[in-house]
Amino acid sequence: MRVLAQIAMVMNLDKCIGCHTCSVTCKQTWTNRSGMEYVWFNNVETRPGQGYPRRYEDQGRWRGGWELNRRGALRLRSGGRFRSLATIFSNPVLPGIKDYYEPWTYDYKNLTDAPLGDDYPVAEPRSLLTGKPMKIEWGSNWDDNLGGGPESVAADPMVGQAQERARETADRAAAQVRDAFEQTFMFYLPRICEHCLNPACVASCPSGAMYKRTEDGIVLVDQDRCRGWRKCVTGCPYKKVYFNHRTGKAEKCTLCYPRLEVGLPTVCSETCVGRLRYLGVVLYDADKVTQAASTPDEQALYEAQLSVFLDPADPDVRRAAERDGVPHDWIEAARRSPAHALISTYRVALPLHPEYRTLPMVWYVPPLSPVVEALTGTGHDGEDAGNLFGAIDTLRIPLEYLAELFTAGDVGPVRAALERLAAMRSYMRGVNLGDPADPSVPERVGMTEAEVEDMYRLLALAKYEERYVIPTAALGDARRLEEAAVPDGCGLDAPGGPGMLPPGPLPGGGPFGDDSGTYEGLPLVTIENFHASRRRQTADDVPAKPEEDL
Amino acid sequence: MDTFLWGVLPYVALVLLVAGTIWRYRYDKFGWTTRSSQIYESRLLNLASPAFHYGILFVLVGHLMGLFIPESWTNAVGLKERAYHLLSLFGGTAAGVLAVAGIALLLYRRRTNAPVFRATTRNDKLMYAVLLAAVVMGMWAKLTNSSVSEGYDYRETIAPWARSVFTLQPDVSAMAGVPLTFRLHAVIGLLLIALVPFTRLIHMFSAPVQYLFRPYVVYRSRAAGELGSRREKRGWEKVDS
Numbered sequence: 001m002r003v004l005a006q007i008a009m010v011m012n013l014d015k016c017i018g019c020h021t022c023s024v025t026c027k028q029t030w031t032n033r034s035g036m037e038y039v040w041f042n043n044v045e046t047r048p049g050q051g052y053p054r055r056y057e058d059q060g061r062w063r064g065g066w067e068l069n070r071r072g073a074l075r076l077r078s079g080g081r082f083r084s085l086a087t088i089f090s091n092p093v094l095p096g097i098k099d100y101y102e103p104w105t106y107d108y109k110n111l112t113d114a115p116l117g118d119d120y121p122v123a124e125p126r127s128l129l130t131g132k133p134m135k136i137e138w139g140s141n142w143d144d145n146l147g148g149g150p151e152s153v154a155a156d157p158m159v160g161q162a163q164e165r166a167r168e169t170a171d172r173a174a175a176q177v178r179d180a181f182e183q184t185f186m187f188y189l190p191r192i193c194e195h196c197l198n199p200a201c202v203a204s205c206p207s208g209a210m211y212k213r214t215e216d217g218i219v220l221v222d223q224d225r226c227r228g229w230r231k232c233v234t235g236c237p238y239k240k241v242y243f244n245h246r247t248g249k250a251e252k253c254t255l256c257y258p259r260l261e262v263g264l265p266t267v268c269s270e271t272c273v274g275r276l277r278y279l280g281v282v283l284y285d286a287d288k289v290t291q292a293a294s295t296p297d298e299q300a301l302y303e304a305q306l307s308v309f310l311d312p313a314d315p316d317v318r319r320a321a322e323r324d325g326v327p328h329d330w331i332e333a334a335r336r337s338p339a340h341a342l343i344s345t346y347r348v349a350l351p352l353h354p355e356y357r358t359l360p361m362v363w364y365v366p367p368l369s370p371v372v373e374a375l376t377g378t379g380h381d382g383e384d385a386g387n388l389f390g391a392i393d394t395l396r397i398p399l400e401y402l403a404e405l406f407t408a409g410d411v412g413p414v415r416a417a418l419e420r421l422a423a424m425r426s427y428m429r430g431v432n433l434g435d436p437a438d439p440s441v442p443e444r445v446g447m448t449e450a451e452v453e454d455m456y457r458l459l460a461l462a463k464y465e466e467r468y469v470i471p472t473a474a475l476g477d478a479r480r481l482e483e484a485a486v487p488d489g490c491g492l493d494a495p496g497g498p499g500m501l502p503p504g505p506l507p508g509g510g511p512f513g514d515d516s517g518t519y520e521g522l523p524l525v526t527i528e529n530f531h532a533s534r535r536r537q538t539a540d541d542v543p544a545k546p547e548e549d550l
Numbered sequence: 551m552d553t554f555l556w557g558v559l560p561y562v563a564l565v566l567l568v569a570g571t572i573w574r575y576r577y578d579k580f581g582w583t584t585r586s587s588q589i590y591e592s593r594l595l596n597l598a599s600p601a602f603h604y605g606i607l608f609v610l611v612g613h614l615m616g617l618f619i620p621e622s623w624t625n626a627v628g629l630k631e632r633a634y635h636l637l638s639l640f641g642g643t644a645a646g647v648l649a650v651a652g653i654a655l656l657l658y659r660r661r662t663n664a665p666v667f668r669a670t671t672r673n674d675k676l677m678y679a680v681l682l683a684a685v686v687m688g689m690w691a692k693l694t695n696s697s698v699s700e701g702y703d704y705r706e707t708i709a710p711w712a713r714s715v716f717t718l719q720p721d722v723s724a725m726a727g728v729p730l731t732f733r734l735h736a737v738i739g740l741l742l743i744a745l746v747p748f749t750r751l752i753h754m755f756s757a758p759v760q761y762l763f764r765p766y767v768v769y770r771s772r773a774a775g776e777l778g779s780r781r782e783k784r785g786w787e788k789v790d791s
Contacts, residue, residue: 074766081762088758090588090599096590097665129590129665203766206758210769227756228583245669248585474771 002286003310003321005259005330006197006217006361007279008339009269010191010349012422012459013367015276018188020044020141022268022277026192030254030268033541035246037128040140041253042268044190048156048401049143051191056239058157063093064237065200065356066293074357075112075296076204084206091230095239101138104126121497141359146186153184158404165409166400185396189369189405190277191267192251193240194352194360195219197284197308201252204235210250215473217361218255220422226250237356261473275462280337280469281330282344282361283310283321291359292318299410302356307346308359312337333471338458339363346447346455347419350406365459366402366414368392368421385441386424393417420455422444428456555737556711557720563744564715569753581596584753590665594655602652606685608645612638617712621705639692646689653682676747684738691731702729708736727780 026042045051059065069263078084078093097103106123114121127134143152153159155536199219202210208231209225212218221232228248232241241252250321256266260279266421269277285308292304310317312334321331334340342349342365349363381387392415393399399418403411423445430438431453441450458466574582616638624634657678660666681727695702707728714721725733746752 047690085758085761087600090592090596091601092596094588094592096592127665130668132664186785194611202768205768206761207756208758208760208764208768211768214769214771226583226588227753227758229758230586230588242584243589245587245589248583249580 001281001310001317001320003124003324003326004105004214004217004286005321005326005334006195006282006284007255008195008282008337008338008343008361008363009192009215009255009266010363010365012274012278012365013187013189014278014365015274016044016188016190016272017413018046018145018365019273020042021271021273022190023140025267025271028254029256031251033244033246033293034128035244035296036242038097038100038246039108039251041143041240041242042190042192043140044139044188046144046146046186047405048153048159048186048191049146049148049153050152052140053095054138055157056095057237059356061093062095062234062237063351064235064239065358066198067204067357068201068227068294068296071530072294073298074198074290076200076235077237078204078231080504082206084231088206088229088231091234093234094243095233097129097245097259098138101140101142102134104134104136107133119339136322137198146184149191154442156211158401161409162398162400162404167406177318183396185398187397189239189352189364191352192266192362193219193255194238194358194362195253195255196361197289197359198357199236200356200358201232201236201241204231205229206231210241213257216255216257216260218257218260219252220254220257221250221252223247223249223251237353237358238360260470263470263472265429265468265470268466275467278338278342278458278467280339281312281334281471282337282340283312283317283326283331283334284308285310289359293359298355298408301357302351302407302410302413304349305354305359306344311344312340327471329471333469336469338467338469341454341458346420346451347413348420348455348459350413350417351407352405354406364406365421366406366417368398368425370456377514383425383429385423385444388422389419389444397513399541416445420447421459422457423447424452424456427452428460552722552725555733556722559737559740560715560720563740566744567746569637570744571752574747574752582752582756583750584780585669585750587660587663587669591659591663591671594659594663598652598655598659600652601648602656604648605645605649605652609642609649609685609688612642612645614703615680615710618759620709620713627639630701631703634705635696635703636698637703638694639698642692643689646685647691649685650689653685657682658727673749675746677751680738680745681751684735684742687735687738691729691735694731702732704728704732708732 023042023044026041030041031037031039040052043052051057056064059077065077066074067077069075076084079087098313104127105128106126108123110121111123124133125136126132137465142148146153195218197217199210199212202212202219205226206229207225207227209222209227213220226249228243229241230250232250232252233239235241235242241250243249244251256268258262259266259270265277265279269279269546288308290310292301295301295304310321312318312321314333318331321334322328339349343363348365350366351360351363353360355543366487395418399411399414400409402414403409407413423441427438427449430436430441437449439449442449447455459462492526551599621631621634625631660670667715676691692701707724711721711724714724725736742751746754
C-alpha cells in the first residue's frame with residue numbers, strides 16, 4: 001500500500017442553476033490572455049447537449065482516454081507510444097478551433113466614431129484569429145438551456161449511446177429520451193479538469209512535461225518543458241487540456257493550486273452561487289490505480305475506483321499514510337473531508353465517465369429535483385417517500401441517460417444514489433414538519449437516521465467550513481510553529497473567566513468595530529501583523545459572522 | 551574569400567549553433583516550442599507536415615551518410631561508387647521531392663489561411679526563406695550535376711572538407727573545384743545551421759525519444775521554494791497590474 005492524498009471535488013447537480021458564474025470568474029482569473037480566448041478551464045454545459053468542445057464525448061472520433069488491449073492491459077485509445085511518435089508531426093485527431101468556437105471581439109470603436117447617419121451604429125463582431133469581420137456561429141455554451149432544440153439534443157453522443165444500449169436490451173421505452181418540447185428535460189453539468197488518478201493526458205505527453213503532484217494529486221503542465229506536441233489534447237477524453245495558440249503550449253485547469261496551498265477553495269467553488277461544490281482530501285492507494293483502471297467490465301469501474309480509496313478513519317491506513325509522508329493535518333482533513341463523505345460514506349456522488357478508465361476525481365451528485373416537481377404537478381405529495389421512490393424510475397431525466405454519464409450505462413448505482421437523496425428529502429421533511437421521525441425511510445436505503453441527518457447538513461445546509469476542508473501546503477506546519485512560540489497561558493484567561501470579558505460579542509460592538517475587544521470571530525492566527533490588524537478594524541465591509549442555522 | 555567561406559564560416563555557424571542552443575535553453579525555455587498552428591487548420595497540415603518532416607529526416611540521414619562516411623568505408627563493404635551514386639540519386643531525390651512538396655504545401659497553407667498567416671512572425675519568414683533556399687538549392691545542385699550514368703562525386707571534395715572541419719584543420723583547398731550550385735547550397739546550409747537556435751527550428755532538439763522508455767504517468771513533488779510568490783518568469787503576460 002502506498003498512500004497518496006488527492007484533493008477531490010464533488011458537485012451537487014441538484015443545486016446548479018446554470019448561472020455560469022464559475023466559468024466567468026475562472027476565466028477572469030486564469031484565461032483572459034491572448035491565445036486563450038477560446039479556453040474555458042471551467043465550463044457549464046446543458047445536458048442533453050453537445051458540450052464543449054462539440055461532441056467531445058464521442059471517443060470513436062476523438063480517441064481520448066484509455067482502452068484495454070487484447071491482453072487486457074491499458075493502452076491509450078489514441079495509440080501506443082510508437083504510433084504516438086510516428087504521428088508527432090501532425091496530430092490526426094486534434095480538435096480544431098471550430099470544434100471549440102472561433103473567438104471574437106466587437107468593433108466597439110464604431111459606436112463612438114461612426115459618422116452621424118440615419119442608422120444606429122453597431123459594434124460588428126471581429127474574429128480574434130484573423131481580425132476580420134466574422135459571423136458568430138458557435139460558442140462554448142451555444143446550446144445553453146436546450147437552445148438549438150431537438151437537433152442539438154440529438155447531437156449529444158450520450159443520447160445516442162443510451163438509445164443504442166436500450167436497443168440491445170430491447171428496453172426501448174425506458175430509454176426514450178423525451179425530446180418533445182412539452183416533455184423535455186435538462187440539467188446543468190459544470191465541468192473542470194478531473195485531475196484523474198490515471199491521467200491519460202499525462203500518459204500521452206511525449207515531453208514528460210505534464211505531471212501529477214504527489215502532495216495533492218493536482219495535474220499540471222510544466223510550461224518550461226512543454227514543447228507543444230498537442231498529444232495531451234487528444235489524450236484527455238474530457239478535452240480539458242487546451243492549446244494556447246499564441247505561446248504554443250498546453251494549458252489546463254490548475255485546481256487553483258496557489259489558492260489551495262494557502263487553504264482557500266478554488267475560484268469556481270468560492271464564487272459558486274448555488275454553493276454546490278465541495279472540496280476535500282481523499283486518500284488513495286497508488287499501487288492499486290493501474291489494476292482498478294484495467295478492470296475488464298466498464299460498468300465495474302465505478303466500484304473499482306471506490307476500492308482504490310482508503311478509509312482515513314482506519315488506523316492501519318493512518319499509519320501507512322504517516323509512513324508515506326502524508327502530513328498529519330492532511331490525514332485529519334481527510335477524516336472531515338466532504339468529498340470522502342459524499343463519495344465513499346453516503347455513496348451519493350458518482351464519477352463522470354468512468355469508462356474512460358482515467359479514474360476521474362471530480363464527482364457528481366446526480367440531479368433529483370425534477371422528480372419532486374413533476375410529482376407535485378400531478379397532484380400527489382411530491383415528497384412522500386412512497387411516491388418518491390416509485391417515481392425515480394420514471395424520472396423526466398431518464399436514469400439511463402444519467403447512467404451513460406456517470407456509470408458507463410449501469411442504472412443501479414444512479415438509482416441507489418437518487419434513492420438516498422429521495423430518502424433524505426422525505427425523512428427531513430417529516431422532521432422539519434414536526435412529525436415523528438420515520439426510521440423506516442433511511443432503512444430502506446441502508447442508512448441510519450444519524451447518517452441521513454449528517455448528509456442533510458452537508459448537502460442542504462452546506463456550511464462554508466464543511467464544504468471546503470482544505471489543508472494548506474506549508475502553512476499548516478508554519479502555524480503550528482507559530483502557536484508553539486506563544487505561551488499557552490492560564491486556562492482562566494478564556495472568555496467568561498474571572499475578570500475576563502463575557503463570551504459572545506459585546507453589546508454595541510467594540511471600539512474598532514464588531515469583533516474588537518472580543519475573542520470570538522478573531523482568526524486563529526495568534527500573531528497578527530499591524531497592517532492586517534488595522535485593515536480588519538478599519539475596513540468598510542462588515543466582518544463575516546457565522547450564519548444562524550436555517 | 552575561400553578561407554572565409556570554408557575556413558571561418560563553418561566555425562561561426564557551429565559556435566552559434568552550440569552556444570545559441572545553450573543560451574536559448576537557459577534564457578527561453580518557455581519559448582522553446584513547435585509553435586504549432588494545427589488548431590487553426592488541420593486538413594492540409596495532416597498531409598504537408600508529415601511529408602516535409604519525414605522527407606527532411608531522410609535528407610538529413612543522406613547528408614550524414616554522404617559527408618561523414620568516407621568513400622573507402624563504403625567501398626570496403628562492397629558498395630561501389632556507381633551503386634552509391636544511384637542510391638544517392640534516387641533515394642536522395644525521393645526524399646528531397648517529399649520535403650520540397652511538403653514545404654511548398656506548408657508555405658501555401660501559411661500564406662492562404664488567414665489565422666495561420668497572422669500567427670507568422672518575421673522570424674518565421676526569415677527561417678522559411680533560408681530553409682526553402684537550402685532545400686531547393688540542394689535539389690538543384692544534385693539534379694543539374696547528375697545523370698543516371700554518373701554524377702558529381704562530392705565524396706571526393708565536399709565530404710573530406712566537411713570532415714576536416716571537425717578535425718579543426720579545415721581543408722579549404724578541397725572546395726576549390728566544386729560546382730557553384732553545391733557551394734551555394736553549402737553556404738545556405740551553414741546559414742541555416744546558425745539560425746537553428748534562434749528560430750522555431752529549435753524544436754528539432756526536443757525530439758521526445760525518451761517517451762518510449764518512461765512510465766506512462768509522471769509523478770512530481772513540489773520542489774522546495776515553489777510555495778509562495780516567486781520571481782516573474784518570461785512569457786507570462788501581466789494582466790491588469
